[in-house]
Structures are given as C-alpha cells and as structure tokens.
Amino acid sequence: MVTKRLLISLATSMMLALSVTSVAQNTETTDAAADSRSEFRSLDEDVQDLKKEVLDLNRDLFLLEEELLFPANSQVAFFISMDVGEYFEIDSVNLKIDGKEVANYLYTEREAGALVRGGVHRVHMANLKTGDHELIAVFTGSGPHTRDYRRGATMTFNKGIGAKYMELEITDRVKKQQPEFVIKEWE
Amino acid sequence: MKSRNILLGLALGVIAASSLASSDLTGQSAPDFALKSSGGENLRLSEYRGDVVMVNFWATWCGPCRQEMPLLDELYSRYQRVGFSLLGVNIDDNSSKAMDMVSELGVSFPVLFDSRKEVSKLYEVDAMPVTVIIDREGTIRYVHHGYKPGYEEKYLDQIRSLLRE
Numbered sequence: 039m040v041t042k043r044l045l046i047s048l049a050t051s052m053m054l055a056l057s058v059t060s061v062a063q064n065t066e067t068t069d070a071a072a073d074s075r076s077e078f079r080s081l082d083e084d085v086q087d088l089k090k091e092v093l094d095l096n097r098d099l100f101l102l103e104e105e106l107l108f109p110a111n112s113q114v115a116f117f118i119s120m121d122v123g124e125y126f127e128i129d130s131v132n133l134k135i136d137g138k139e140v141a142n143y144l145y146t147e148r149e150a151g152a153l154v155r156g157g158v159h160r161v162h163m164a165n166l167k168t169g170d171h172e173l174i175a176v177f178t179g180s181g182p183h184t185r186d187y188r189r190g191a192t193m194t195f196n197k198g199i200g201a202k203y204m205e206l207e208i209t210d211r212v213k214k215q216q217p218e219f220v221i222k223e224w225e
Numbered sequence: 226m227k228s229r230n231i232l233l234g235l236a237l238g239v240i241a242a243s244s245l246a247s248s249d250l251t252g253q254s255a256p257d258f259a260l261k262s263s264g265g266e267n268l269r270l271s272e273y274r275g276d277v278v279m280v281n282f283w284a285t286w287c288g289p290c291r292q293e294m295p296l297l298d299e300l301y302s303r304y305q306r307v308g309f310s311l312l313g314v315n316i317d318d319n320s321s322k323a324m325d326m327v328s329e330l331g332v333s334f335p336v337l338f339d340s341r342k343e344v345s346k347l348y349e350v351d352a353m354p355v356t357v358i359i360d361r362e363g364t365i366r367y368v369h370h371g372y373k374p375g376y377e378e379k380y381l382d383q384i385r386s387l388l389r390e
Contacts, residue, residue, distance in 0.1 A: 144269075145267060146259060146269045149269070
C-alpha cells in the first residue's frame with residue numbers, strides 16, 4: 039500500500055515537474071520569438087539601409103559615368119562681342135578661371151574692326167567640372183578720349199551637366215559716355 | 226688618300242650646313258601668335274598669310290643681332306612691295322631697351338615684344354638670333370640659328386625662291 043502511495047506521489051511529482059518544465063519552455067519560446075522578430079526587424083532595417091546605400095552609390099556612379107563619358111558636356115566656351123564700340127577700342131582680353139589665367143588675347147586692328155562690325159569671337163574654350171566657378175575678365179584698350187582704359191568684370195557661374203556658353207559683352211553706356219562690360223550666360 | 230679626305234671634308238661640310246639651316250619646325254605650319262609692336266598696335270602672324278614672312282628673334286644683348294638687323298632691313302626695304310614681310314621679335318624683359326636699339330639702328334621693319342617669351346618657346350628659340358622663313362602658305366621653310374657674315378646671301382636666295390613660288 040505504502041509502495042502504491044509512493045508510486046502515486048512520484049508520478050504526481052514527475053507530472054508536476056514536467057508541467058513546470060513545459061511552462062518554462064513556453065515562456066522561453068515566446069522570448070525567442072520576440073527576439074527573432076526584433077532580429078528580423080533589425081535585419082530588415084539593415085537590408086533597407088543597404089538598399090538605400092546601393093541606390094545612392096548607383097546614382098553617384100551614374101553621375102560620375104555621365105561626367106566621364108560625355109566630356110563634350112564639360113565644355114565651357116567664352117565669347118567676346120561688342121555693341122557699337124564708340125567709347126572703347128579693344129586691345130586685349132585676359133581671362134582667369136578660378137584664379138588661373140586661361141587666355142590672354144591680343145586683338146589686331148582687323149580683329150577689333152570685325153568685333154565692331156558685329157563679329158563674335160570665341161576667345162577660349164575650357165573643360166570644367168560641374169559646380170561653381172569664378173570668371174575674371176580684364177579688358178584693356180583705349181576708352182573715351184583715346185585714354186588707356188583697363189576694366190575688369192567678375193562673375194561666378196554654375197557649371198551643370200551640358201555645355202555652357204558665356205558671352206562677355208562690351209556695350210556703350212551713352213548716358214555716362216563710358217563703355218560697359220557685362221558677362222552673361224547663353225540660355 | 227687626298228681625294229678621300231676631300232670627300233670626307235665635303236660630307237662634313239654638307240652635314241654642318243644642313244644642321245645649320247634645318248630644324249624640327251621645318252615643313253610644319255608656322256605657329257600663330259599676336260604681339261604688341263613698336264608702333265603700339267598688335268600684329269598677328271596669320272594676317273600675313275599670302276606673304277613670304279621672315280620672323281627674326283633678337284635681343285639687345287646679342288652682338289650678331291646688332292650686326293644682322295641693318296642687313297635684314299635692307300632686304301625688307303627691297304622686297305616689301307612684292308609680298309615680303311619681316312617681323313623682328315625682341316625677347317628682352319625690358320622693351321624700352323629694344324626701342325632704343327631700334328631707333329639707334331634705324332630699322333624700319335615692325336618690331337614685336339615677346340617679354341613673356343611665349344612666342345620664343347613656340348618657335349623653340351635656343352640661340353640668338355634665330356631667323357625663320359615662312360612661305361606664302363604659312364609653312365616654315367627655313368630656320369637659321371645664329372648669324373655669321375654671309376648668311377644674308379642665303380636669306381636673299383631663299384626669299385627670292387619663295388617669292389617666285
């Protein structure tokens with residue numbers, strides 16, 4: 039009888055122990071699921087981040103490729119034109135891009151005459167990378183009353199993708215009886 | 226043996242003469258340039274296309290240049306009306322010295338100032354004087370380095386033959 043009781047109590051205790059273990063196991067499973075969920079989430083975030091980085095890199099590569107493969111698009115041309123030219127007789131033009139001298143052109147009498155008659159002279163052609171650049175143009179010649187005249191014009195321009203054309207125009211300012219030097223971008 | 230020596234001497238003479246008158250630039254299109262002249266205006270080489278042009282590089286410190294310039298001026302005065310132009314390119318840093326020398330020698334051909342030495346670099350000027358003769362098409366036909374009495378005869382022959390072309 040005693041042995042029978044003992045056996046029952048043993049069985050009960052074993053069952054109890056088993057049930058406790060199963061509860062514990064259940065709790066562990068829930069924790070693991072939560073962990074794996076958060077792990078998935080962080081992995082998903084990582085994948086998204088990576089994807090974004092790949093897209094960014096792809097964009098940068100595309101832009102770089104475009105800049106490298108289409109050098110004609112990096113061209114910037116500078117033209118000199120003159121309107122009327124009553125107050126200024128051009129002698130030379132000096133161009134500096136980002137502080138570096140790129141052109142120093144002396145005009146002969148014949149060339150200056152061609153400008154006055156409406157000719158446009160391409161004084162310089164450069165290959166520039168995209169971004170902001172500073173152009174300094176210094177014009178020398180004879181001004182009103184055939185006095186030596188030296189004037190500068192500065193402009194910061196943005197070089198995007200695609201060729202760019204800049205015109206350095208010399209016009210007469212009748213009111214002031216002085217020449218005027220204007221730099222403008224061709225659209 | 227004697228005739229062999231004569232032949233050797235002759236061959237050396239021919240080599241020396243050809244090295245004197247030839248240069249890497251011979252046969253090439255003359256690089257264009259524009260410089261300020263003694264008259265105040267800017268002169269551009271390409272505007273002389275159609276003329277036989279002599280470009281003479283000189284400096285005030287160069288003795289042979291002083292000797293050569295009046296002779297070149299004679300050539301200029303004689304052939305100017307039949308399509309010959311002469312441009313004297315001075316390479317001194319100070320153009321006023323050159324002006325003094327020009328007025329002292331009384332030369333009439335245009336003198337240009339290459340104080341930045343850009344044109345002398347273009348024409349690979351490695352001696353003083355250097356005389357370049359360009360044909361009507363703008364091709365460099367003869368380059369002479371230095372000057373020795375008698376060179377003017379050579380210049381005369383070359384100019385006359387180019388004017389006849």
